[in-house]
Amino acid sequence: MKIYPTHLTLLQLPTVKQFARAISDSVFIMKVAFHDEGPYFIYEYVNQEGLERSRLTQSCFGKPMEEVLIKGDVSYIRHHYEQALEEKRAVEYSDIIVGSNGKLEARTELIPVFKGEDVTHVVAFTKVFARQQNVLNRQTDRLFYSFMDNAEEAFVIFDLDQRILTVNPAFYEMLGYDKNEIIKQKLSSLQGHEGDSINEYFLLLREGENIPRYSTTWYSKAGQPIYVSIAFTSILDDEGIPAGAVAIIQNLTEEKRTRDAFTATEQLYELIATHTQDLVELIQPDGTMTYVSPSHEAVLGYKPEEMAGDSIVNYVHPEDMRAIRAKFSNPTSSIENETFEYRIHTKTEGYLWAEANIKLVRDEGGSLHHFVSSSRDITKRKDAEEQLKVLAYTDELTGLTNRRVFKNILKKAVARVKRQPISKIGLLYLDGDHFKGINDAYGHLIGDQLLTKLANRLTSVVREEDLVSRIGGDEFAILLATIESPHEAIKVADRILEAMKTPFEIGDVRLTFSFSIGISVFPDEANNAEELLDRADRSLYAAKAQGKNEYVYSSWLDS
Structure with missing residues (x-):
């Protein structure tokens, strides 16, 4: 059912702007201008909801969409605007938004x-057809999209039927597609x-399995081969329950071209290695480095002559040493070409993460002669992957584990006790007694600070081996x-109820707070x-019904 008019007049625009301030839909007013190549659309007004949803700021006003939007998205959106302009009628289209509330449908008129x-x-x-987003949802969305938009690696988010829901700018740049060519x-x-x-990979993803990083060749829109590392x-x-999948894709084409150019001639290896930032070594089957490229001094701080003649194993993190030793200390190794991380x-600065490509070089008789190792610093990528894990498993506001992690750990704890019934598991479920009133009286900023202080106080009450999680809200x-x-x-x-008697000081505000506990x-x-959670x-x-600031032990309900 249409709720907006099919056309407007210029005199109605001031009324539209007043109307836009009062509704929860996003409203964009685009001025039409023309140049030799055709029409272009300039941001004249966006309401607050539109700024939040589309991650824009007021700096976009006066700029055409080509200067504001991600390059790959422009043609998809511009097509519909041009249709409305050329046909002089209302045009509808839909899109998919991926955020902290999951996969959402957006319909635009x-x-x-x-x-x-x-x-x-x-x-x-x-x-946008979705449940109401709170401030935390939107903060998480902004963090998520900021990371996606600025990542060097290409990111693609799919549903479980492989359909593409969203990609980042690096994907468009790597493969040359526009949004209207790949969406869905x-x-x-x-x-x-x-x-x-x-x-086959998506069958495993449907079961909640992850696909470890591997290398392969993809093709761009223009048919050009691209050598990628993908997970x-x-x-x-x-x-x-599995709801979708994300692919993280790194373009290794240039590195592959460099590596493919290597020959078994040490002089050529040295010539190339002298002019690359990759860490290049020639390594004997026992792990001894016979050649170390000059780039080691810039990346690791060691001069090549300090490392040459030493074993590669002596520079590897203790937790990675066993795997590395196995790769280089076996003279009968059959590795032809392998990529791994260590x-x-x-x-001077501890350890960094490296991705190594190891190539086996044979002598004229076909026997192993030495290895050629070419490594690159991937510390930033590993840090980014760790940030993604934090976003997925941690409550952003309090730093506690979230509902998903708590349930997984609870299931593992129950399985452990079933195997070895020498102890029991205790579960306390807490709900604040008057948090909404505090939010209404003092605002969400004070409410968020109170939640953080509650998390710290609860953590201080329990043992180090116990787990405190934020399930949602209070x-x-x-x-x-x-x-x-x-x-x-x-x-x-009892300790929790006693601890809650001490008021919380937040700036000039002094708050008392209590929990009901099951x-x-x-x-x-x-x-x-599941039964433990339900009980x-x-x-x-039952504790709430008794007047709040109480606890009820499950077995009391049976008596």
């Missing part, structure tokens, strides 16, 4: 604005030569990993993790 017979503006009304397309159709392999990671929903010691859960009796869980609940113990009241949840509501 473009309305031409007339002055006489001419179209002077196009007004876009965009409605299947990966196996874009890279048809790998269709069978990709289909697929399954995206799980809040219940731990940590290598620097002279709900927390505490896993007591090993207890001897339910009485220990009850004592923790307690359950495995295996006394449950047969599995704790019911006990929590």
Whole structure:
């Protein structure tokens, strides 16, 4: 059902702007201008919801969309604007947004604005079909898209049917596609030569399995081969069920060309190595380095002569040493070409992460002669991958583990006790008694600071081996990993209620806060993790019913 007009006049634009300030839909007013190559669309006005949703700022005003949007997205959006302009009628189109609320559908209606017979503006009304986003959701979205937009690696997010939902600018640059050419397309159709392999990978991703990083050849839109290193990671929903997948793709074409140019002649290796920032070594089967490129001094701080004649193993992180020793100390190794990651010691700054490509060189008789190793610093990429893990598994506001991680750890703890029933597991489910009132009275900023202080105080009450997680809002859960009796869980609940008697100081605001707590113990009241959670949840509501600032132990409900 249409809720917006099919056309507007220039005199109605001030009213549209007033209307835009009061609605939750995103509103964009684009001025139409012309040059020799055709029309272009300039940002004249965007309401606050539009700025938030599209990650724009007021600096976009007065600029054409080509200067504001990601290059690969422009042709997809511009096509619909040109249709509204040329046909002088309202045009509708839909898009997919991926954010902290999951996969969302956005529907946009473009309305031409007339002055006489001419179209002077196009007004876009965009409605996103999703549950309400809070401030934390939007902060997470901005962090997520900021990372995606600035990453050197290409990122692609798919649904479980392989359809592409969103990509970052690096993907457009690497493969040369525009958004309208790839959106909702299947990966196996874009890279048809790998269709069978990709289909097998997505079967594993549907089961929650990840695909370790591997190297292969993809093809750009123009048909040019691109040598890539790629890994697929399954995206799980809040219940731990696979909901999609993300691919992280690194363009290794230039590195491959360099490596392919190597021959077995040491003089040629040395010539190339002298002019590259890659760490190049010639390594004997026992791990001894007979040649070390000059780039080691710039990257690691060691002069080549300091390392030459030494074993590569002596520079490897202890946790990676066994694997590296196995690769170089076996004279009968059959490795022809292999890529792997390891940590290598620097002279002054500890360890950095490196990705090494190892090539085996044989003598005229076909026997192993030596290895050629070419490594590059991937510390930034490893740091970025670690940031993604933090976003996926940690509550951004409090730093505690989130609901997904808590459930996974709880299931593992229950499985451990089933195997070795020498102790019990205690579960405390906490819900704030008047958090909404504090938010309403003092605002979300004070509310967020209070949640952080609550997380710190709860952590201080329990043992180091116990787990405190934020489940959502002002709900927390505490896993007591090993207890001897339910009485220990009850004592923790007593300590929490006592700790909450001390007011919280946030700037000039002094707040009191209390929890209602539900307690359950495995295996006394449950047969599995789901039953344990359910018993704790019911006990929590019983505590609320008793007047709040109370705790109820699950077994009391049965008496």
